Amino acid sequence: MIFIDLLKDKDVLWVMEEALKCTGLAAVIGEVRGLDFKQSRRLQLAVEQSHVTGFVLRNQSAKIGSTACAARWQIKPLPSEAVDGLPGLGFPRWQVELLRVRNGQPGNWIIEWSDNKFKPIEKQVLEQQLMAG
Amino acid sequence: MQQRFMAIWFRHLTTDWLTLRRPELKDIPFVFAAPERNCILITATNPVAEAQGVYRGMAAADAKAITTNLLILDHIPGKEVKLLRQLGLWCIRYTPVVAVDLPDGLLMDISGCAHLWGGERGYLKEIVNKLRASGYDARAAIADTIGTAWAVARYGKITPIIESGMQAQALLNLPPLALRLEPMVLEKLQKLGFHTIKSFMQIPRTVLRRRFGEGFLLRLAQALGLEDEHLTPLVPPVPYAERLPCLESIKTAKAIEIAIQKLLESLCTRLQAEGKGVRKATLKCYRIDGKLVQVSISTNRGSYSISHLFKLFELQVSKIEPALGIELFLLEAPKVEDVDTVQEKLWAGNPGLQDTALAELLDRLAGKVGVNAIRRYLPAEHYWPERSVRQAASLAETPATGWRSDKPRPLRLLHKPEPVEVMALLPDYPPKVFTYKGRRHIVEKADGPERIEQEWWLRQGEHRDYYAVEDSEGGRYWIFRLGHYDAAPEWYLHGFFA
Numbered sequence: 001m002i003f004i005d006l007l008k009d010k011d012v013l014w015v016m017e018e019a020l021k022c023t024g025l026a027a028v029i030g031e032v033r034g035l036d037f038k039q040s041r042r043l044q045l046a047v048e049q050s051h052v053t054g055f056v057l058r059n060q061s062a063k064i065g066s067t068a069c070a071a072r073w074q075i076k077p078l079p080s081e082a083v084d085g086l087p088g089l090g091f092p093r094w095q096v097e098l099l100r101v102r103n104g105q106p107g108n109w110i111i112e113w114s115d116n117k118f119k120p121i122e123k124q125v126l127e128q129q130l131m132a133g
Numbered sequence: 134m135q136q137r138f139m140a141i142w143f144r145h146l147t148t149d150w151l152t153l154r155r156p157e158l159k160d161i162p163f164v165f166a167a168p169e170r171n172c173i174l175i176t177a178t179n180p181v182a183e184a185q186g187v188y189r190g191m192a193a194a195d196a197k198a199i200t201t202n203l204l205i206l207d208h209i210p211g212k213e214v215k216l217l218r219q220l221g222l223w224c225i226r227y228t229p230v231v232a233v234d235l236p237d238g239l240l241m242d243i244s245g246c247a248h249l250w251g252g253e254r255g256y257l258k259e260i261v262n263k264l265r266a267s268g269y270d271a272r273a274a275i276a277d278t279i280g281t282a283w284a285v286a287r288y289g290k291i292t293p294i295i296e297s298g299m300q301a302q303a304l305l306n307l308p309p310l311a312l313r314l315e316p317m318v319l320e321k322l323q324k325l326g327f328h329t330i331k332s333f334m335q336i337p338r339t340v341l342r343r344r345f346g347e348g349f350l351l352r353l354a355q356a357l358g359l360e361d362e363h364l365t366p367l368v369p370p371v372p373y374a375e376r377l378p379c380l381e382s383i384k385t386a387k388a389i390e391i392a393i394q395k396l397l398e399s400l401c402t403r404l405q406a407e408g409k410g411v412r413k414a415t416l417k418c419y420r421i422d423g424k425l426v427q428v429s430i431s432t433n434r435g436s437y438s439i440s441h442l443f444k445l446f447e448l449q450v451s452k453i454e455p456a457l458g459i460e461l462f463l464l465e466a467p468k469v470e471d472v473d474t475v476q477e478k479l480w481a482g483n484p485g486l487q488d489t490a491l492a493e494l495l496d497r498l499a500g501k502v503g504v505n506a507i508r509r510y511l512p513a514e515h516y517w518p519e520r521s522v523r524q525a526a527s528l529a530e531t532p533a534t535g536w537r538s539d540k541p542r543p544l545r546l547l548h549k550p551e552p553v554e555v556m557a558l559l560p561d562y563p564p565k566v567f568t569y570k571g572r573r574h575i576v577e578k579a580d581g582p583e584r585i586e587q588e589w590w591l592r593q594g595e596h597r598d599y600y601a602v603e604d605s606e607g608g609r610y611w612i613f614r615l616g617h618y619d620a621a622p623e624w625y626l627h628g629f630f631a
């Protein structure tokens with residue numbers, strides 16, 4: 001894994017585009033403040049050419065405009081559930097929302113990390129836990 | 134190939150320099166003088182003073198007596214060396230091997246350089262005219278040996294270009310002064326009535342050695358080309374370098390790119406044939422106004438790929454200021470390394486750090502955003518969280534130990550722990566509420582403590598008790614208490630879990 005620390009969004013996007021054009025990479029993750037439609041279109045075109053997966057993390061959720069990306073996710077942490085009523089932290093959980101996806105259905109899941117893998121938690125299980133709680 | 138040398142003589146080096154600095158001195162006779170053995174002697178004169186009969190080595194008082202308004206200035210020690218160095222660096226556009234010849238000359242090895250200026254006559258004319266136009270009164274000569282070129286530049290009267298093998302004829306009518314001899318030997322020659330080189334050239338060597346010593350014979354043999362003489366170049370020549378002089382000065386970015394492309398083509402063919410690759414390369418652009426602009430690139434691994442190196446230079450083209458125009462491009466590769474061509478084929482297209490595509494990408498990024506922005510981290514064998522990760526020195530470095538995954542560690546570790554205000558119920562209990570950056574977090578669940586001691590062999594300090602806590606919104610944090618629980622415990626936030 002290689003880290004590139006940059007100050008400006010403009011540089012981040014340039015580096016991201018260059019990296020996405022490089023076929024030797026597994027994935028490119030960029031963290032920016034904002035992303036407009038034109039910039040996202042450039043990145044999307046680079047991805048389509050090289051088939052490298054790219055993620056853009058936008059940390060100013062208030063300023064989210066429309067983009068040309070294939071999918072948009074929103075992920076929030078959720079309080080963990082105690083395992084068998086023991087004190088301490090449970091397995092970490094997230095609320096994963098697929099807000100928009102090209103050629104697909106948006107969805108909403110709760111995912112838990114346990115036994116070294118991600119496990120989706122079914123709605124019924126959640127309700128049962130709530131009832132029991 | 135027959136070596137050819139050029140000697141340049143600056144008749145009024147320091148005074149010309151001062152006239153350039155202070156144009157009002159142009160028509161005033163002035164000299165530089167320095168005290169020597171209780172007497173102030175003249176070290177340099179300007180042409181006006183010289184016309185009035187003042188010469189170098191004269192006592193300043195005598196000079197004052199024969200001229201009306203002579204200006205005597207203090208000699209500046211070391212000025213000649215500095216000026217000659219500057220002029221020598223400027224001359225590198227004509228040949229890579231330039232040497233300073235104290236006190237008032239330059240020596241250049243011009244073998245194979247002159248044809249670019251249409252022969253030696255054009256070459257010499259170009260250099261002398263340029264030097265004169267910039268204000269230095271220069272004389273130059275070209276010959277097979279350094280000695281003859283030196284002699285003809287200073288004392289020659291017929292032609293400045295001595296054809297190959299004609300040194301003896303050229304030297305015949307010159308005074309013995311032209312042979313760069315010791316003052317003692319010169320005096321002796323003068324006393325014995327040898328006023329030209331012709332008069333002692335035919336005398337047997339044994340006789341000359343007995344009378345004038347070995348140094349005299351060496352100088353004579355060097356001038357005639359019987360003995361080798363070497364130059365100490367001003368700038369050590371780089372083994373991998375390409376030159377591209379331009380007929381017309383170059384001003385546009387497109388033209389600079391074409392020049393780079395051409396230079397890279399010739400350099401890379403050479404490197405490829407020798408199985409080498411560029412690690413560092415510098416493009417030096419000599420401008421018409423005498424300035425030098427240069428840009429450098431470096432690569433993560435040796436490369437002789439023209440397209441890749443060109444891309445690296447392309448990012449830098451905007452940094453080259455052509456001003457009035459560039460007349461010479463010089464591409465140097467000061468650092469090259471062996472490239473295994475077989476290995477190259479094996480690794481290409483293989484995902485991982487060995488991939489050439491990745492190395493090329495990183496070179497490009499480094500060219501734009503700087504090398505310092507690119508980081509790679511490796512695990513280090515330390516318990517203290519800040520020290521458990523270190524920066525990798527190169528792309529090829531492999532970790533000496535594995536990443537530890539037995540203890541919970543946050544996804545994001547802060548460089549420096551940030552203080553938080555905390556309310557804890559009981560000693561050695563996790564906090565109930567903490568305030569970070571003005572926001573209150575109510576702790577719902579907590580794990581810990583995990584005590585991490587300061588590594589005493591590196592640094593003294595208090596231990597830390599780490600707790601992993603989860604607030605009511607589900608955010609998970611890594612916070613610690615410094616030292617034991619006492620009256621005013623200090624709490625810090627050190628990381629964020631996913």
